[in-house]
Amino acid sequence: MLRIQGKSFGLCDGLTRRSFLQIGGLALGGMSLPQVLQAEQAAGVNGNGKGIIMVFLPGGPPHQDMWDIKMDAPAEIRGEFTPIQTNVPGIEIGELFPRIAKVADKSVFIRTIVGATGNHYAFQCLTGQHNRNQPAGGWPAMGSVLSKLHGSRDPSVPAYVGLSPKMGHMPWADNGSPGFLGVGHAPFSPHGEGRDDMVLQGISLERFADRKGMLTEFDRFRRDVDRSGMMDGVDSFTKQAFGILTSSRLADALDIEKEPVAVRDRYGRGVNQLKDDGGPRLLDNFLTARRLIEAGVRCVSLSFSRWDWHGDNFGQARTEMPMLDQAVSALIEDLDQRGMLKDVTVIVWGEFGRTPKINSSAGRDHWPQVSCAMLAGGGLRTGQVIGATNRLGEQPSERPVHFQEVFATLYKAQGINVDQQTVNDLAGRPRFLVDQNAYHAMPELI
Numbered sequence: 001m002l003r004i005q006g007k008s009f010g011l012c013d014g015l016t017r018r019s020f021l022q023i024g025g026l027a028l029g030g031m032s033l034p035q036v037l038q039a040e041q042a043a044g045v046n047g048n049g050k051g052i053i054m055v056f057l058p059g060g061p062p063h064q065d066m067w068d069i070k071m072d073a074p075a076e077i078r079g080e081f082t083p084i085q086t087n088v089p090g091i092e093i094g095e096l097f098p099r100i101a102k103v104a105d106k107s108v109f110i111r112t113i114v115g116a117t118g119n120h121y122a123f124q125c126l127t128g129q130h131n132r133n134q135p136a137g138g139w140p141a142m143g144s145v146l147s148k149l150h151g152s153r154d155p156s157v158p159a160y161v162g163l164s165p166k167m168g169h170m171p172w173a174d175n176g177s178p179g180f181l182g183v184g185h186a187p188f189s190p191h192g193e194g195r196d197d198m199v200l201q202g203i204s205l206e207r208f209a210d211r212k213g214m215l216t217e218f219d220r221f222r223r224d225v226d227r228s229g230m231m232d233g234v235d236s237f238t239k240q241a242f243g244i245l246t247s248s249r250l251a252d253a254l255d256i257e258k259e260p261v262a263v264r265d266r267y268g269r270g271v272n273q274l275k276d277d278g279g280p281r282l283l284d285n286f287l288t289a290r291r292l293i294e295a296g297v298r299c300v301s302l303s304f305s306r307w308d309w310h311g312d313n314f315g316q317a318r319t320e321m322p323m324l325d326q327a328v329s330a331l332i333e334d335l336d337q338r339g340m341l342k343d344v345t346v347i348v349w350g351e352f353g354r355t356p357k358i359n360s361s362a363g364r365d366h367w368p369q370v371s372c373a374m375l376a377g378g379g380l381r382t383g384q385v386i387g388a389t390n391r392l393g394e395q396p397s398e399r400p401v402h403f404q405e406v407f408a409t410l411y412k413a414q415g416i417n418v419d420q421q422t423v424n425d426l427a428g429r430p431r432f433l434v435d436q437n438a439y440h441a442m443p444e445l446i
Contacts, residue, residue: 050345052300053300054300056302060307062364065314065317083095087102088383103376105383114369117352119351125351126301135429138179147184149423162176163300175187176301253292264287286304286327293344294340313358313362313363352366353369353370380409404439408433409445409446418432418439
């Protein structure tokens with residue numbers, strides 16, 4: 001049995017997030033792995049090299065301290081940070097992001113994301129939809145849609161991987177749900193619930209770093225299976241399922257110790273940010289995401305830090321933002337140097353923005369009226385800012401951008417036309433990926 005199970009942690013509203021993945025007898029969430037593979041084959045396989053890395057900032061990052069510094073606002077709104085010039089003339093971002101400033105020509109800063117609810121959840125960033133009035137089974141995450149429409153690029157690697165861990169008492173972020181598409185398109189979660197309980201024929205997750213020992217155990221497992229004659233009578237999907245569990249391709253991608261020291265140092269060694277996190281080093285997930293996409297995964301979602309800063313906004317920003325700056329800029333540069341950036345889209349965002357006015361605890365509270373996002377790669381027209389907020393950063397003054405417009409753009413970058421493409425729900429009813437006739441791919445980017 002391969003069981004991945006872990007803790008959860010909560011934000012200010014007391015919500016918790018849970019994720020569950022269990023492979024028992026080669027099963028995934030109650031569906032056998034052969035059935036998963038059969039579902040993927042039925043969807044058809046697209047062999048292109050495109051992919052998405054979605055970085056979720058749980059808790060709601062402060063837009064006016066990142067990409068939209070308001071120097072003309074009064075002190076109780078402006079905050080403590082000043083803007084710096086990027087490598088694109090006329091584009092300025094917050095002073096805590098000097099490395100991202102150097103890759104601004106490969107990036108897009110959206111200052112006017114709208115459509116948030118003000119609730120703590122990753123759902124909208126993972127699906128583009130609200131979690132209210134969902135169809136039976138629920139809306140699927142983008143990674144699940146890509147799994148359904150494009151299938152796996154490699155039979156030994158899942159189409160969708162979620163790296164967001166669950167920690168302590170704070171909701172880290174969901175890895176997403178396949179919704180009405182079914183568990184055959186659920187994310188594989190190597191950092192899922194119960195990381196310490198993850199075993200495969202006696203191999204613990206801690207031994208993933210020990211490549212030699214891990215491969216020895218895999219080889220022994222394969223030999224034992226061959227001697228038992230089990231492989232003789234099973235169909236091709238079951239053989240493929242055994243191939244996934246015994247192939248080193250996925251394990252290799254998860255083993256960042258294979259990377260040169262200089263690459264590890266460029267991303268950052270990722271000290272754990274929370275005392276009770278109990279999970280992987282979070283900066284490592286950015287490098288793991290690149291390795292997974294390189295190995296054939298279509299979509300990787302991950303979360304970074306905790307941004308629910310109702311108090312000490314600026315002190316926490318000085319700790320967390322430089323790490324985000326280092327990891328995101330390293331990811332963009334790494335993808336570019338490997339010739340992958342034109343095909344791989346990176347998006348960084350959270351569920352809502354923060355209040356313009358600084359509260360009595362030197363924090364910022366929930367502000368769903370406007371938030372921000374950063375994109376890079378994917379063949380998009382980069383080196384630009386989209387949208388503007390008013391002088392106080394309260395609301396868009398020009399070009400509001402809805403979550404669904406961003407999703408339409410991300411799908412378009414993956415070769416999917418949201419004006420035509422549908423997926424069937426549990427009743428067999430075709431469902432468009434975004435609200436038809438309401439939202440389309442952003443013309444500024446595509």
